[in-house]
Amino acid sequence: MQISHPTQTTVVNEVQLMLGELPLDGARVLELGCGKAEKTRTLAQSGRVREVVALEVDRIQHAKNLQITDLPNVHFHQAGAEAIPLDDASIDIVIMFKSLHHVPVELMDQALSEIARVLRPGGLAWISEPVFSGDLNEVMRLFHDEKTVREAAFAAVGAVVASGLLQLERQLFFSTRSHFDNFEQFDQRMIQVTHTDHRLSPELYDEVRRRFETHLTLAGATFYPPQRVDLLKKPG
Numbered sequence: 001m002q003i004s005h006p007t008q009t010t011v012v013n014e015v016q017l018m019l020g021e022l023p024l025d026g027a028r029v030l031e032l033g034c035g036k037a038e039k040t041r042t043l044a045q046s047g048r049v050r051e052v053v054a055l056e057v058d059r060i061q062h063a064k065n066l067q068i069t070d071l072p073n074v075h076f077h078q079a080g081a082e083a084i085p086l087d088d089a090s091i092d093i094v095i096m097f098k099s100l101h102h103v104p105v106e107l108m109d110q111a112l113s114e115i116a117r118v119l120r121p122g123g124l125a126w127i128s129e130p131v132f133s134g135d136l137n138e139v140m141r142l143f144h145d146e147k148t149v150r151e152a153a154f155a156a157v158g159a160v161v162a163s164g165l166l167q168l169e170r171q172l173f174f175s176t177r178s179h180f181d182n183f184e185q186f187d188q189r190m191i192q193v194t195h196t197d198h199r200l201s202p203e204l205y206d207e208v209r210r211r212f213e214t215h216l217t218l219a220g221a222t223f224y225p226p227q228r229v230d231l232l233k234k235p236g
Contacts, residue, residue, distance in 0.1 A: 001161070003154045004131045004228065005173035011224055012174045015042055018095070018126055021172075021231070024048040027092035030118060031055065032081045032111075033099025035195075037065050037074075043095075044071045053086065055079045057102075060194040081111035084118050091118045094125040101129060101146060101153040102195070108156035116165040121236025125166065128229045129153055136178055136223035139211050140190065143200050157230050166232040175224040182220065183212050 025048050034040045034054035044052050052074045056062045062078040079085050081096070081103055094115050103111045115125050130137070132150050141147070161168045180186040191198050191208075200208065215221040 001154075001158055001168060001230070002171060002173075002228075003151070004133060004226065005171075006133070006226075008173035009224070009226070010174050011177055014097075014128065014174070014176055014227065014229075015039055017172070017174070019046060019048075022093055022124060022126060024093065026050050028090070029053070030084070030086065030091045030094045032084075032094065032096045032115075033057070033102060034065065034076070035061060035097075035099075037068060037071075037076075039095070039097060040074055041071060044074045049073070051075070053077065053091070055081070055084065058195040080107070082107040082114060084114045086118045088117055089120045089123075092120060092123050094119060094123070095128075096126065097128045098130055100127055100156070101149040103153075105149060105152045108152060109159060112156055112160040113165060115232075116160065116234055119166075119234040121234055123234045124169070125232040125234075126229060127157060127232060128227060131173075131226035131228055134175075134223065134225045135215060136225045139186075139208060139215075142208050142211060143191070143198055143204055144196070157232070161232070164235065167235055169231040169233045172229040172231065173226070175226050178223045178225060180212075180221045183209050183216070186212055186221070 027049050028051045029043060029049050031040055031052060031054045034056045037054060040052055040054045043049055054074055054076050056065060057080040065076045077085055132147050160166050
């Protein structure tokens, strides 16, 4: 297994990639760390999945998700990946978009064991993680350095594969596109988030602004952060 693939820089829409790669027809899907439920909506409205169970640990965001009333095949729960409130072998596909590294390091192994538990034999887990590299990462690490937790997430995936609970089907490496019209938009989307309390000193805030604005053009700032997907399968 590789944590990164520096020469693979093809830019893709990851949601479209996922829709093309996974056998979603008639599937019961578990999304861990659904956030604002944007990908949840895409899955639910694809016309392919039977049901989406969407978990979010952030209490504030979960309360907002419960106000969604136009997705009858989606069920929202407040829970973390380390304690999934579902029966054994009850899920066809697990999806984890950029959220394994948000699980407390001491609970990452447990989270992957839980994924293995709820997957039916032959079920798949799409574990998507950002690679610690790229221009956007260099801005973010000024106030939110995720090097250690991302390495821990990769190690946890390697450990569950080594244990035999899950098998590695394949790894996918690519880049995605992140665009911000201005620094104010970056601030709202990346600093003023509910799941993490970013308290920047005025000096650090100004440094983040300066670093961001080195990438700013008349059309805004566009970044191409590298990503990795570990596609895992439950034996049987």
